[in-house]
Amino acid sequence: MAGADLAQSYNDEDGCPPVSSEISRLSSAFPFGIDDNAEKTMDFLFENLPPEPRAWSLCETYMEQATWAFRPIRREELIDEILSPIYKVVKEKNTSGFYPPNSVSAHKLAAMFLVFSLGALVDLTLEPYNKEADVYYHLGRASLSLRSVFDSPEIVTVQAILLMASYHGNAGNRYTMDSSWALTSLGAKLAQGTGLHRDCSRWKMDPKTVQRRRSLFWELFSTELFYSLALGRPPSIRLSYVDTEFPDDDEATVDAQGNTLVGYYRWKYEFTKEIFASVIELTLTAEAPQYQTILELDRKVREKTFFPHLNAFISPEDEECTPSVYMKRSLLGQYRSITLLYLHRSFFAQSMLDHPMNPLQSPYAPSFLAAYRCASGVIKSSLNHYDRFPELCGRWWGIWTHLFSAAIIVGCIVTRSPSSSMASSAFIELGLACDLFEKGAMHSRRARSGLAILYKMREKAFQVYSQFRTGNTVSSRILAVDKPDYGEDELALFGGQTRVLVSKLLNSSKKTRKQSASSPAPSLSSPSSEGDARGTPSNDTSREVHPSLVEYLAMFPPSNAPSRSSSDGHKNTMEEESAPPMPPSEPQQEQYQMWPNWAPPSLFTPLPMETFSNITTELTPFSSGQSSATAETTPVEIKTDPSDVSLVDLGMMMTGESGMDEQWISFMRDSGLLQIDGNGMGMYTSSPPTFMAHEGVNQTTGY
Numbered sequence: 001m002a003g004a005d006l007a008q009s010y011n012d013e014d015g016c017p018p019v020s021s022e023i024s025r026l027s028s029a030f031p032f033g034i035d036d037n038a039e040k041t042m043d044f045l046f047e048n049l050p051p052e053p054r055a056w057s058l059c060e061t062y063m064e065q066a067t068w069a070f071r072p073i074r075r076e077e078l079i080d081e082i083l084s085p086i087y088k089v090v091k092e093k094n095t096s097g098f099y100p101p102n103s104v105s106a107h108k109l110a111a112m113f114l115v116f117s118l119g120a121l122v123d124l125t126l127e128p129y130n131k132e133a134d135v136y137y138h139l140g141r142a143s144l145s146l147r148s149v150f151d152s153p154e155i156v157t158v159q160a161i162l163l164m165a166s167y168h169g170n171a172g173n174r175y176t177m178d179s180s181w182a183l184t185s186l187g188a189k190l191a192q193g194t195g196l197h198r199d200c201s202r203w204k205m206d207p208k209t210v211q212r213r214r215s216l217f218w219e220l221f222s223t224e225l226f227y228s229l230a231l232g233r234p235p236s237i238r239l240s241y242v243d244t245e246f247p248d249d250d251e252a253t254v255d256a257q258g259n260t261l262v263g264y265y266r267w268k269y270e271f272t273k274e275i276f277a278s279v280i281e282l283t284l285t286a287e288a289p290q291y292q293t294i295l296e297l298d299r300k301v302r303e304k305t306f307f308p309h310l311n312a313f314i315s316p317e318d319e320e321c322t323p324s325v326y327m328k329r330s331l332l333g334q335y336r337s338i339t340l341l342y343l344h345r346s347f348f349a350q351s352m353l354d355h356p357m358n359p360l361q362s363p364y365a366p367s368f369l370a371a372y373r374c375a376s377g378v379i380k381s382s383l384n385h386y387d388r389f390p391e392l393c394g395r396w397w398g399i400w401t402h403l404f405s406a407a408i409i410v411g412c413i414v415t416r417s418p419s420s421s422m423a424s425s426a427f428i429e430l431g432l433a434c435d436l437f438e439k440g441a442m443h444s445r446r447a448r449s450g451l452a453i454l455y456k457m458r459e460k461a462f463q464v465y466s467q468f469r470t471g472n473t474v475s476s477r478i479l480a481v482d483k484p485d486y487g488e489d490e491l492a493l494f495g496g497q498t499r500v501l502v503s504k505l506l507n508s509s510k511k512t513r514k515q516s517a518s519s520p521a522p523s524l525s526s527p528s529s530e531g532d533a534r535g536t537p538s539n540d541t542s543r544e545v546h547p548s549l550v551e552y553l554a555m556f557p558p559s560n561a562p563s564r565s566s567s568d569g570h571k572n573t574m575e576e577e578s579a580p581p582m583p584p585s586e587p588q589q590e591q592y593q594m595w596p597n598w599a600p601p602s603l604f605t606p607l608p609m610e611t612f613s614n615i616t617t618e619l620t621p622f623s624s625g626q627s628s629a630t631a632e633t634t635p636v637e638i639k640t641d642p643s644d645v646s647l648v649d650l651g652m653m654m655t656g657e658s659g660m661d662e663q664w665i666s667f668m669r670d671s672g673l674l675q676i677d678g679n680g681m682g683m684y685t686s687s688p689p690t691f692m693a694h695e696g697v698n699q700t701t702g703y
Helices: 002-014 021-028 038-047 052-065 075-096 106-121 131-144 155-170 177-193 207-231 264-283 291-303 323-354 365-388 390-394 397-416 423-441 445-471 498-518 527-534 547-554 574-578 588-592 659-670
Strands: 674-677 680-685
Touching (some): 021 131, 038 075, 038 131, 052 323, 075 106, 106 131, 207 264, 207 397, 264 291, 291 365, 323 365, 323 390
16 A cells, blocks of 8 residues: 555654664764774775675766765765775785775775765665665764764865765755754864865965865855755854865856856855855844845845856756756756745745735835745746656755745745735645645655645645635735736736836836926825826835835846746846746646646635644634634644754754744744744644545555
């Protein structure tokens, strides 16, 4: 049965794979080292190396399918400095009968085993989170334990620690994202101890060493900031301490016009230095930053050019595009959207708390708009990535962490502001995110944890939105639009058709300024004055949004106003770079074919309240016009164990360590998704989710 298969997958993933007692003993000594006979222990570890053909296969798999996200060791270094010397020692042992003493350092052997572990983890011929990967992982830890990592660390020590951190991030339920961040931070401190943060050209090192050290530092720095952004944790290294130059861009190419096209790694490092570092420095502070700071950071993010040759969606059907190339481009495509999502998330929450009926009237309306557009883009791009390479995508921690955050954003729009013009679209996108989590839940505990929460949110969203539609037969429009369907204005606030709204708001703003300049009478607070000037006060779009939103939209040059139907020119907007292109127009019903388990909002009918008796139904009233016939039910509160760290794993930024964390936590608690009591912090979830019939999966449980 499918349910039994899922349960077995759950048990296999949770249970620690069997390793020998000796390996377990050595592994548990990390990071402080042991006093055993080092030579004897090294012989033992050498005996556990895989056959050389398998070693080469694991290394090639690692380089092709794991380094697109993080590459602390370059191919030539891995082959020439680690793999070949180690197996040369093995061959000498086979000839002479013993291993040459001090031929390979213990930490170099650790790096080799950890490469094997990651190679096995992304070997698509093996099951996810397979036992072979975990055995190699423990052998790597055991090798690190032969000498304390804190005493005179080598460069390879830093590389091994970072490989371990990468394994923790992608190995499923056995390890947490917090442990990935902690190990990466440890690697950063060890890197500082070896001087990686200072450019080594001053020390007259050979060019190859200089390039390797530069490459390792910027990979480390980029990865730690990425973890910091996702988890809300402070980084270990500040940019003010750094003068290490970028490594040579060996991927740079020249286009037909003679222009130099930067490579993947150079763009990533530039973005890290110019954008990530500033965002982390100014937002992960004890006090929440000023809102003007957020808007300035937003501008910097958007001004960072994203080149078409690095865009995964320019030619998504390119048959020559390998998984590694595609995933690199996909990751870069999400860098800006993910950065903006986390940048605006807390102020998005504040806009909904201030103006639940119409968040666009809040002073934080720019964040409401930006967070939703980015969340929409993350959901659509995640669907596209998973559809292209499902097995590889499903094994990367980032897809579930960022998709979950995006799903919470769109779900909160429906549950908190069902009268918003974006609620119907957000409801669809919440369902799409649930659909992808369903697929991932078959193999990933992280996806299962998120799915339990999203199921609860989807049911609540269904209830709130259906009641709103029933209680308000003619819903008031937040934005003055003439079309009731998913037309230009309805979709103007996300992923593809901002041009109409931008034009209306900016034109309205210009007319208002012209009127103010030519007549002393008008006032911003005088409806009659504006009505006389415009002739149609009821259709004055700018009056129904906060002036800050008009100013925010004015920052976008006309050429950057996104359009669904525009396929020419340089795409430099968030939606078009991080999400697949959408057709010029789609019938409303076709949108729901992607989500067959739920009826479109236009077809909603009131459901019996007992249908939702298993979820929390304490809802904040959204408007006086909403139906008051809400039956009272007793909420069933199932709080996760306080020790459950899946909240942080899923990018909920639940650390509470920064001022922006506190805003987000307050919003989540107020939305009924988070409980904080004397026992700790946890998420309200519905009863164990039941998988609906979908692609051959019939009523399998997610637990």
